Amino acid sequence: MIGFIFKRLLQAAFVVVVVSLVVAVAIRMTGDPALMISQGSTGITEADLVRIREGLGLNEPFIVQYFNSLMGLLTWNFGNSFVGGTPVNLLISKALPATLTLAFTSLILSIVISIPLGIAAAVSRGKWSDQMIRIGSLVGLSFPNFWLATMLVLLFGVTLRWLPPSGMAGFESYIMPTLTMGIILTATNVRLVRTTMLETLNSQYIMVARAKGLSESKVLYKHALRNCAIPLITYFGLQFGGLLGGIVVIERVFNWPGMGTLAFDAVSARDYPVLQAVIMILSLMIVLVNLIVDIAYGLVDPRIRKE
Amino acid sequence: MLNIRFLKAGATALLLATTAFTAPAFADGKLVVSSPQDPGSWDPIDTFLVNWASAATNIFDGLTYRGPDMEIVPALAESWDVLDEGKRIRFKLREGVTFHNGEPFNADAVKFTFDRLLGETGAKGPQRSNYTSISKVEIIDENTVDFHLGAPDPVLLTKLAGYGAMIVPPKYVTENTEEFFNLNPVGTGPFKFVSYDPKVSLKLEAFEGFWGDKAKLSELEYRFITEPATAVAELQAGRVDVVIPPTIPVSMVPTIEADPNLVLAAVTSPTVWALRYNTRDGITADERVRKAMIMAVDRETIVKEILGGQADVIASFQSPLSFGYDPDQKPLPYDVEGAKALLAEAGVKPGAAVTIDVRGNDATFGEVAQAIAAYLSMVGITATIQPYELNTMLNDIIPQGKTGAMFQQGWGGWTFDYDNTAYAMYHTGEKWNPYDSDKKLDALLESQRPLTDRAERERILKEIAHYTADRALEMPLYNSKALYGVNKRVKNFDPAPDNRLRLNAVEVE
Numbered sequence: 169m170i171g172f173i174f175k176r177l178l179q180a181a182f183v184v185v186v187v188s189l190v191v192a193v194a195i196r197m198t199g200d201p202a203l204m205i206s207q208g209s210t211g212i213t214e215a216d217l218v219r220i221r222e223g224l225g226l227n228e229p230f231i232v233q234y235f236n237s238l239m240g241l242l243t244w245n246f247g248n249s250f251v252g253g254t255p256v257n258l259l260i261s262k263a264l265p266a267t268l269t270l271a272f273t274s275l276i277l278s279i280v281i282s283i284p285l286g287i288a289a290a291v292s293r294g295k296w297s298d299q300m301i302r303i304g305s306l307v308g309l310s311f312p313n314f315w316l317a318t319m320l321v322l323l324f325g326v327t328l329r330w331l332p333p334s335g336m337a338g339f340e341s342y343i344m345p346t347l348t349m350g351i352i353l354t355a356t357n358v359r360l361v362r363t364t365m366l367e368t369l370n371s372q373y374i375m376v377a378r379a380k381g382l383s384e385s386k387v388l389y390k391h392a393l394r395n396c397a398i399p400l401i402t403y404f405g406l407q408f409g410g411l412l413g414g415i416v417v418i419e420r421v422f423n424w425p426g427m428g429t430l431a432f433d434a435v436s437a438r439d440y441p442v443l444q445a446v447i448m449i450l451s452l453m454i455v456l457v458n459l460i461v462d463i464a465y466g467l468v469d470p471r472i473r474k475e
Numbered sequence: 476m477l478n479i480r481f482l483k484a485g486a487t488a489l490l491l492a493t494t495a496f497t498a499p500a501f502a503d504g505k506l507v508v509s510s511p512q513d514p515g516s517w518d519p520i521d522t523f524l525v526n527w528a529s530a531a532t533n534i535f536d537g538l539t540y541r542g543p544d545m546e547i548v549p550a551l552a553e554s555w556d557v558l559d560e561g562k563r564i565r566f567k568l569r570e571g572v573t574f575h576n577g578e579p580f581n582a583d584a585v586k587f588t589f590d591r592l593l594g595e596t597g598a599k600g601p602q603r604s605n606y607t608s609i610s611k612v613e614i615i616d617e618n619t620v621d622f623h624l625g626a627p628d629p630v631l632l633t634k635l636a637g638y639g640a641m642i643v644p645p646k647y648v649t650e651n652t653e654e655f656f657n658l659n660p661v662g663t664g665p666f667k668f669v670s671y672d673p674k675v676s677l678k679l680e681a682f683e684g685f686w687g688d689k690a691k692l693s694e695l696e697y698r699f700i701t702e703p704a705t706a707v708a709e710l711q712a713g714r715v716d717v718v719i720p721p722t723i724p725v726s727m728v729p730t731i732e733a734d735p736n737l738v739l740a741a742v743t744s745p746t747v748w749a750l751r752y753n754t755r756d757g758i759t760a761d762e763r764v765r766k767a768m769i770m771a772v773d774r775e776t777i778v779k780e781i782l783g784g785q786a787d788v789i790a791s792f793q794s795p796l797s798f799g800y801d802p803d804q805k806p807l808p809y810d811v812e813g814a815k816a817l818l819a820e821a822g823v824k825p826g827a828a829v830t831i832d833v834r835g836n837d838a839t840f841g842e843v844a845q846a847i848a849a850y851l852s853m854v855g856i857t858a859t860i861q862p863y864e865l866n867t868m869l870n871d872i873i874p875q876g877k878t879g880a881m882f883q884q885g886w887g888g889w890t891f892d893y894d895n896t897a898y899a900m901y902h903t904g905e906k907w908n909p910y911d912s913d914k915k916l917d918a919l920l921e922s923q924r925p926l927t928d929r930a931e932r933e934r935i936l937k938e939i940a941h942y943t944a945d946r947a948l949e950m951p952l953y954n955s956k957a958l959y960g961v962n963k964r965v966k967n968f969d970p971a972p973d974n975r976l977r978l979n980a981v982e983v984e
Contacts, residue, residue: 203870206523206601212906216604223599252515252522253657254673262673318704326711333708334700335675423700425674433674433701436866 267426274349286361308355405461517660535641535662561627602639746887799893799936825855830879835862876909
């Protein structure tokens with residue numbers, strides 16, 4: 169197990185290095201941050217620009233700049249933002265929890281809804297309840313998330329005034345973003361649970377379990393669900409990773425102070441240090457989630473543990 | 476354990492006591508402002524962002540002040556004399572002013588502020604270049620300073636009213652790190668800093684010791700909301716009292732007007748829009764073609780139909796608020812036949828093609844460009860619209876001279892002085908002038924800069940405006956209005972044309 173984890177950590181390091189290198193090169197192609205910062209100042213000369221670049225540390229060779237940002241992951245010091253000089257770690261330490269909690273609550277909400285619904289659909293395969301659940305999930309899938317978000321804001325935020333339309337302040341502010349992300353995830357997840365469950369229900373050990381005379385709920389929750397767990401955990405894990413990146417639109421609509429907002433602002437401001445830090449940390453998170461998923465297999469499936 | 480509890484109780488009591496102490500008796504109520512951008516630092520010399528000024532104008536003071544009426548009035552300086560043909564300005568400083576941290580304001584603070592701006596610290600930021608006409612600041616006595624200028628700078632008194640010239644407390648700045656000051660600003664303004672949560676909010680409270688009209692609000696909060704729909708939803712929900720520009724697009728004006736709790740405040744802004752020409756290559760190198768294209772486009776209709784009337788047609792590349800504006804200068808008329816005749820005279824065949832470069836993120840201007848292309852097609856010119864990412868366009872395409880025959884340009888210098896615009900747009904070799912070089916225009920532009928005689932300088936600036944219109948260096952389009960969405964519970968709110976809001980007079984119900 170230790171060897172396995174070690175190997176995976178090495179892989180993780182490799183992924184982070186490659187991703188951050190690509191980002192570091194790509195963002196430098198967008199143009200000069202000194203021009204960006206001095207937009208609007210009059211009478212700016214090339215000498216002024218050189219001084220501004222020096223102040224930003226852009227006179228260093230690329231390899232030094234890149235290495236410094238990479239070391240940031242180990243020392244938790246990513247330098248200062250090009251916009252206003254705020255320490256990047258301060259920005260990250262606020263944005264990362266904001267994004268993680270939102271991604272987490274959305275995924276949990278979706279799991280809590282989709283597992284019972286998926287099982288119900290699988291059990292009643294072909295009957296009207298199955299049809300309803302499948303049509304419902306198709307409708308959910310068809311919503312663009314920003315549209316759904318806007319509609320929720322108009323209804324609960326503006327018209328009824330039950331919930332804050334944006335921002336992250338207390339429990340109420342989580343409801344709409346979580347619901348938006350949750351509904352869209354659930355739409356896919358219900359179908360996934362249903363398919364996986366159907367396959368499992370057709371397998372021989374379920375027939376044996378039924379033949380033994382076990383109650384239907386025992387068959388479903390003790391035998392079938394446990395065997396469904398592996399593909400589902402894999403999928404939910406990957407989904408969590410995808411969520412971290414895909415949450416940008418939702419963060420923008422709800423003015424959520426997370427990593428997506430940070431990355432979005434950083435791209436448009438040519439803010440190299442912030443963008444690099446955000447991408448490195450997100451890719452690291454995604455790799456780690458995958459690692460956790462692999463470890464979780466062992467917990468649910470004794471066969472893997474023994475290997 | 477008991478000790479800790481005791482300490483905690485003591486700390487709480489102390490906290491309560493200080494809160495009770497600082498809650499000023501004269502001020503009441505809280506105002507929440509939605510601003511589209513977080514500048515990331517509150518240090519006056521770090522950024523050059525309008526939305527820095529919309530908040531920081533409440534924290535800091537300059538030697539001079541310019542409010543929504545555009546008049547330069549005394550602030551931290553009580554009076555001044557321009558000496559030595561404009562090469563020296565003597566400022567008499569206001570006495571008895573203290574910074575929010577209790578530090579006294581005096582000649583030392585002024586000298587420190589400008590030494591910092593013009594020295595090593597300032598060189599790393601974008602503000603320094605605006606103040607390089609100042610060669611040094613000399614302390615005459617505790618309350619008198621002399622500004623020595625390398626060359627007369629007619630716009631300096633305006634520039635001292637904002638941005639990099641805001642006075643900072645020497646002791647506080649020296650004793651703390653640069654980073655700390657960025658995140659914990661201290662000034663002499665009507666509101667003092669309480670807390671700053673990057674990308675989320677800035678919280679201020681009334682400063683009891685303010686030297687001028689004390690704030691009527693007890694609390695002032697800025698929330699950073701980029702998405703217009705989100706900002707307007709917060710405004711409608713009553714959680715935000717004022718949405719400041721540049722947030723509300725013209726397309727959302729009806730939403731605000733339809734809401735019984737809200738008002739739309741639209742004021743003339745410094746921002747002007749034009750399609751500038753490539754005067755060096757192609758058919759637009761011919762002045763007649765440039766004029767014909769202006770005449771072919773019905774700018775009044777564009778303003779009325781596309782911009783909902785929230786703009787005014789311009790004749791030169793400046794707003795009516797700018798120094799050097801000539802109210803008698805009229806735009807070229809909409810005249811399709813005249814345009815066709817001019818094009819024929821210039822030998823332009825029907826079907827001639829031009830490219831119009833626009834900013835890809837600007838949906839409103841995208842529609843304007845579509846309309847212009849349609850008008851041009853009526854005189855036989857085929858226009859293709861080429862969108863660019865905003866920053867690529869501003870930093871690479873325009874300054875490098877890689878534009879099409881026409882390109883979108885917006886300009887809004889906060890100094891409201893036509894010199895600021897004209898010099899940057901028309902002087903040979905300037906970043907924003909990649910194509911044109913006109914010796915006569917260069918001479919005109921240079922001749923007005925050292926003048927301290929305001930009337931003479933204004934005359935030359937007007938001459939420049941007429942000269943550039945005669946040469947048709949751009950297709951002047953319109954001066955857009957600054958749009959504020961305001962909740963009706965807000966009283967005495969004076970929407971500033973330049974978005975530099977000073978909110979001490981504002982009250983809430």
